[in-house]
Amino acid sequence: MCGSDRRMLPCAHVVRRLCTAVALTFLGLYITIALAGTFQTGNAIAASTLDGDSRHLHGEPWSARTLLQAEGASNCPLPKVDMRRDRYHCVVWRKACVDQNVIVSFDPDVHPTTSMGTLPTLNVTDIMYNIPSKYGIGDRYRKGSALRFPPLYVRPSNDMEEEEELRNPTFSKCTLPILLYAHYPYNAAETYRYIFEKLVTLQEAGFFNRYVTLVPGVPPGTKVPSYTKFWYNSLSDRGVVSLSELSSRRSTDTAPNVTWEGTHIRCFEHIVGCRIRYDGYGLRFYNAGQHVVRHYMPHYLAQAASFEQQLFEKRGIRIPEDTGTLRVVFISRTPHQSTVGRTILNEAEIIQKCNSAKEADLPPTEWGVPYRKYFCFAHIFGENQLMDVWLMRQVDVILGMHGAGLTNSLYMKPGGSVIELRPFGFSGRESWANRYARFKTSSLRELPWNVFWYGIDTFNASLSEPGIFEQQDKPHFSKFRTIKARDRHVHLTWAAFRNHLLNIAAVSRTFERYLSLRLSGAYYITDDVMQAEVPGNDPHVEKNRQRNFTSPEEERRRILQFPISNRNLQIAATPDRLDARQP
Ligand SMILES: *[C@@H]1O[C@H](CO)[C@@H](O)[C@H](O)[C@H]1NC(C)=O
Ligand SMILES: *[C@@H]1O[C@H](CO)[C@@H](O)[C@H](O)[C@H]1NC(C)=O
Ligand SMILES: *[C@@H]1O[C@H](CO)[C@@H](O)[C@H](O)[C@H]1NC(C)=O
Numbered sequence: 001m002c003g004s005d006r007r008m009l010p011c012a013h014v015v016r017r018l019c020t021a022v023a024l025t026f027l028g029l030y031i032t033i034a035l036a037g038t039f040q041t042g043n044a045i046a047a048s049t050l051d052g053d054s055r056h057l058h059g060e061p062w063s064a065r066t067l068l069q070a071e072g073a074s075n076c077p078l079p080k081v082d083m084r085r086d087r088y089h090c091v092v093w094r095k096a097c098v099d100q101n102v103i104v105s106f107d108p109d110v111h112p113t114t115s116m117g118t119l120p121t122l123n124v125t126d127i128m129y130n131i132p133s134k135y136g137i138g139d140r141y142r143k144g145s146a147l148r149f150p151p152l153y154v155r156p157s158n159d160m161e162e163e164e165e166l167r168n169p170t171f172s173k174c175t176l177p178i179l180l181y182a183h184y185p186y187n188a189a190e191t192y193r194y195i196f197e198k199l200v201t202l203q204e205a206g207f208f209n210r211y212v213t214l215v216p217g218v219p220p221g222t223k224v225p226s227y228t229k230f231w232y233n234s235l236s237d238r239g240v241v242s243l244s245e246l247s248s249r250r251s252t253d254t255a256p257n258v259t260w261e262g263t264h265i266r267c268f269e270h271i272v273g274c275r276i277r278y279d280g281y282g283l284r285f286y287n288a289g290q291h292v293v294r295h296y297m298p299h300y301l302a303q304a305a306s307f308e309q310q311l312f313e314k315r316g317i318r319i320p321e322d323t324g325t326l327r328v329v330f331i332s333r334t335p336h337q338s339t340v341g342r343t344i345l346n347e348a349e350i351i352q353k354c355n356s357a358k359e360a361d362l363p364p365t366e367w368g369v370p371y372r373k374y375f376c377f378a379h380i381f382g383e384n385q386l387m388d389v390w391l392m393r394q395v396d397v398i399l400g401m402h403g404a405g406l407t408n409s410l411y412m413k414p415g416g417s418v419i420e421l422r423p424f425g426f427s428g429r430e431s432w433a434n435r436y437a438r439f440k441t442s443s444l445r446e447l448p449w450n451v452f453w454y455g456i457d458t459f460n461a462s463l464s465e466p467g468i469f470e471q472q473d474k475p476h477f478s479k480f481r482t483i484k485a486r487d488r489h490v491h492l493t494w495a496a497f498r499n500h501l502l503n504i505a506a507v508s509r510t511f512e513r514y515l516s517l518r519l520s521g522a523y524y525i526t527d528d529v530m531q532a533e534v535p536g537n538d539p540h541v542e543k544n545r546q547r548n549f550t551s552p553e554e555e556r557r558r559i560l561q562f563p564i565s566n567r568n569l570q571i572a573a574t575p576d577r578l579d580a581r582q583p
């Protein structure tokens with residue numbers, strides 16, 4: 001299945017990773033039903049201490065399966081990890097301190113002075129990270145994309161402890177840190193799929209509750225990215241913190257809300273360590289986005305007036321509330337990001353064209369769809385993530401170049417659309433481009449889909465211009481053709497954009513209509529509105545139902561036979577309210 005992609009992919013590990021991901025997706029389809037039975041939704045987390053096998057624990061057999069940190073202490077709302085729900089062979093350190101990125105165990109069951117037991121270790125050395133770079137992903141550097149994590153240093157305590165706190169430790173029963181490691185922590189799209197979505201699924205299944213302290217794995221001394229903090233904050237009532245900060249010898253480094261004690265304590269009754277793998281578990285990407293939406297809804301609603309004001313001051317726009325307007329946000333790039341690449345060169349011109357579209361470009365009345373006109377505007381994502389969530393709840397479409405920004409689509413109300421644009425030489429036809437936004441919006445675990453993916457691959461070379469890395473071409477820059485191509489700037493053709501606007505209007509947030517465009521190939525086009533993908537190559541819909549489209553107009557007429565989703569249109573027309581949160 002991945003063989004034909006091999007020569008186009010940048011390196012063997014990516015091939016392996018993608019093959020595994022794709023294979024697991026198929027496997028996932030078959031085990032969905034089996035797994036669905038084990039999911040527990042809501043917050044019902046078993047409160048008892050349980051017995052069970054100890055295969056997760058690399059030390060001596062130890063019977064407590066549920067780690068209950070509080071044991072009756074006051075002001076301590078029971079942080080809890082239920083090891084029966086562990087999917088990733090997490091390890092548990094009992095009676096352990098953290099000191100300058102080192103885990104120091106005092107657990108008598110695995111301590112050399114009292115036992116023959118083996119101290120649990122967590123092997124993180126196979127984890128890769130892209131060197132964090134002001135230019136974005138480090139994969140633009142030849143040696144920056146597959147850097148390895150150093151081993152996590154775990155040792156037994158000894159009689160030569162330098163730190164006073166470790167010489168006579170008091171182990172917190174209130175605060176329970178969980179160390180969480182996964183590939184590529186410096187890319188938002190990877191963080192979302194490799195670990196964040198899985199954490200949401202794990203929490204819903206009852207693996208850990210909201211009172212634990214989440215410690216994302218980053219190389220020692222480097223910051224936890226803002227998106228990781230933003231997303232992880234939706235899973236815990238404690239502050240998100242790096243191991244460097246948590247284990248720092250300077251108390252000022254840790255925000256008081258990291259521990260339940262409110263002080264910089266470093267010794268804990270339990271510490272859990274997990275290396276989360278990308279496997280068939282979860283894959284509920286829209287669910288994770290909606291989890292973020294629900295968590296932040298009170299916050300973004302409280303700031304709505306200020307966000308409206310900011311949009312008006314920066315862009316001179318107000319997002320229309322009129323449901324007859326198809327609202328489209330363009331992922332715009334800061335001047336700095338634009339220098340690097342991936343700019344829509346004619347963004348302003350296309351937005352202007354969209355907002356002054358003539359009758360021939362608008363959905364005809366006889367379609368019977370609600371949309372009468374378009375409203376397009378640009379927004380820079382990532383500067384205020386709360387505002388981004390708020391904004392995504394009010395648009396029908398997000399359009400952007402291939403990139404992590406498209407992850408914002410998962411905040412949308414059901415039936416929203418994403419248009420992904422790609423430069424010349426970086427088509428999902430022959431590279432890994434479709435593994436991200438298209439993959440996340442098309443999970444087989446989330447049928448019928450709630451976000452509809454549309455693609456525009458640029459096949460005309462004169463519509464792309466090189467980004468800075470391609471232009472400068474230093475010996476230490478990535479040699480991979482597709483990485484350079486990915487970062488090119490493009491001109492978006494009105495023909496392709498217009499075509500998708502009409503598709504999206506005809507679909508009108510209705511899954512069956514979208515599915516028809518998907519099966520016909522009409523959802524994924526080139527700059528000159530030709531089919532971008534050969535039938536059979538879309539791994540998310542039945543192979544034998546995939547076909548070629550002949551005329552985009554014909555495909556749009558064809559989908560009008562499916563009844564429109566009044567439910568989704570109704571949800572889109574209703575502003576978010578706290579008393580009526582989306583399911
Ligand atoms: C850690 O995992 C890697 C990859 O799975 C393996 O090659 C290595 O031997 C492991 N190291 C230890 C100390 O177990
Ligand atoms: C903890 O504090 C930090 C700032 O110190 C804040 O950004 C974060 O939202 C807080 N988290 C919680 C869960 O209160
Ligand atoms: C490619 O794009 C250029 C610039 O818009 C245009 O002049 C040319 O006709 C296009 N070529 C094809 C084959 O569509």
Ligand SMILES: *[C@@H]1O[C@H](CO)[C@@H](O)[C@H](O)[C@H]1NC(C)=O
Nearest residue numbers: 534535536545546547548549
């Ligand atoms: C789609 O079109 C291509 C190129 O014309 C052709 O080779 C292929 O057989 C067609 N596939 C289907 C399923 O119609």
